[in-house]
Amino acid sequence: MLRLLLILAVTCLTLAVPHEKLVEKRSSAIPIIEEYHVIDGQMDWYEAKAACEEKNWQLAQPRTQFQMDEIMKLYVAGFYWIGVSDENHEGNFTYCSDNHPITYSNWDTNEPNNEHGAENCVEVWKLAGKWNDVNCTVVRASAFCEQHGPVCEPHMRTFDERTYNFQGIGWYHLFKDCSENPTFEVTTKFEPREDSTPDNIKTRTIAINVTVGNQYAIIDGRDVTTGRTGGQVTDAKVITVQEEEKDIKLHFTSKDTTFSLKWTLRKHALDVSYSGSFYSGKLCGLMGNADDDPRNDFQKPDGTITKNAIEFGESWKVTDKK
Ligand SMILES: *[C@@H]1O[C@H](CO)[C@@H](O)[C@H](O)[C@H]1NC(C)=O
Ligand SMILES: *[C@@H]1O[C@H](CO)[C@@H](O)[C@H](O)[C@H]1NC(C)=O
Ligand SMILES: *[C@@H]1O[C@H](CO)[C@@H](O)[C@H](O)[C@H]1NC(C)=O
Numbered sequence: 001m002l003r004l005l006l007i008l009a010v011t012c013l014t015l016a017v018p019h020e021k022l023v024e025k026r027s028s029a030i031p032i033i034e035e036y037h038v039i040d041g042q043m044d045w046y047e048a049k050a051a052c053e054e055k056n057w058q059l060a061q062p063r064t065q066f067q068m069d070e071i072m073k074l075y076v077a078g079f080y081w082i083g084v085s086d087e088n089h090e091g092n093f094t095y096c097s098d099n100h101p102i103t104y105s106n107w108d109t110n111e112p113n114n115e116h117g118a119e120n121c122v123e124v125w126k127l128a129g130k131w132n133d134v135n136c137t138v139v140r141a142s143a144f145c146e147q148h149g150p151v152c153e154p155h156m157r158t159f160d161e162r163t164y165n166f167q168g169i170g171w172y173h174l175f176k177d178c179s180e181n182p183t184f185e186v187t188t189k190f191e192p193r194e195d196s197t198p199d200n201i202k203t204r205t206i207a208i209n210v211t212v213g214n215q216y217a218i219i220d221g222r223d224v225t226t227g228r229t230g231g232q233v234t235d236a237k238v239i240t241v242q243e244e245e246k247d248i249k250l251h252f253t254s255k256d257t258t259f260s261l262k263w264t265l266r267k268h269a270l271d272v273s274y275s276g277s278f279y280s281g282k283l284c285g286l287m288g289n290a291d292d293d294p295r296n297d298f299q300k301p302d303g304t305i306t307k308n309a310i311e312f313g314e315s316w317k318v319t320d321k322k
Pocket of ligand 1: 044089092101
């Protein structure tokens with residue numbers, strides 16, 4: 001299992017970096033989806049794709065059941081195109097915006113069947129959100145489109161892909177082990193960007209503190225400090241840090257799970273991913289509990305769930321540090 005988080009502190013100022021970089025960044029992570037839309041009509045797949053793009057949207061490309069459920073809130077009746085096709089290689093369905101193999105599917109029984117040998121595009125054709133492969137040139141469906149979040153706005157995203165806007169200042173618990181015998185915690189320091197005003201504070205990540213057992217690594221800008229907090233000393237190096245030209249990568253393993261952090265210095269952007277299953281539902285902090293359900297992600301340290309992103313964010317402030 002792989003989960004990706006993107007704390008985008010991509011500012012309009014840092015967008016002065018070459019544009020391809022941004023594209024690369026966005027396609028390497030799950031895009032941040034702001035909203036879904038329907039464009040009604042009798043269109044073939046290409047027309048539907050163009051209709052979404054004309055509004056600066058894309059054909060919807062559901063990557064999780066949660067996203068599919070969100071899309072289906074807009075379903076009324078009939079057929080709706082989504083941005084999935086196997087036009088490039090028969091049988092290998094990919095997302096139309098980045099050609100990556102699909103990570104989720106909701107095929108109807110006996111689909112995809114490539115009937116008549118020319119069914120390369122995907123439509124949703126039933127209330128249950130079921131998928132059917134169909135000839136891309138059949139003129140019969142409306143379009144489901146997705147609108148991506150503005151790239152100039154900072155965003156937080158949990159392991160379960162809930163996105164929210166939170167502009168805290170100071171140290172916060174990004175994610176930590178909330179199992180019975182906790183072994184690690186990761187805190188991050190946010191500070192206002194240069195272009196913040198008192199009425200409109202925008203923050204960026206400036207430092208990261210990873211503690212695993214009695215070992216720690218602190219990344220403060222370019223400076224990396226690693227060490228032990230005392231107590232029992234083992235030879236095992238639990239945290240590994242790789243310093244590269246443009247980014248710093250940090251990995252640590254606990255139980256069956258390896259966590260990877262990639263901190264892109266110039267963009268002040270931090271990607272976190274993990275592989276492993278032990279911590280499903282056992283994490284807590286600004287990145288939620290990683291149980292696959294985005295709805296319960298705003299859980300505070302006292303166990304209660306709030307709907308308010310700011311209340312949630314502030315509850316994870318590290319209280320004994322400025
Ligand atoms: C289709 O996808 C599978 C699994 O991802 C891959 O092994 C295979 O090479 C792909 N086939 C083509 C024709 O791209
Ligand atoms: C299906 O697709 C093929 C080419 O892929 C096209 O020649 C044919 O006309 C299409 N059939 C229909 C009914 O649209
Ligand atoms: C890093 O985090 C650990 C655990 O929360 C804490 O004890 C330590 O003081 C922190 N170090 C710094 C420099 O913030």
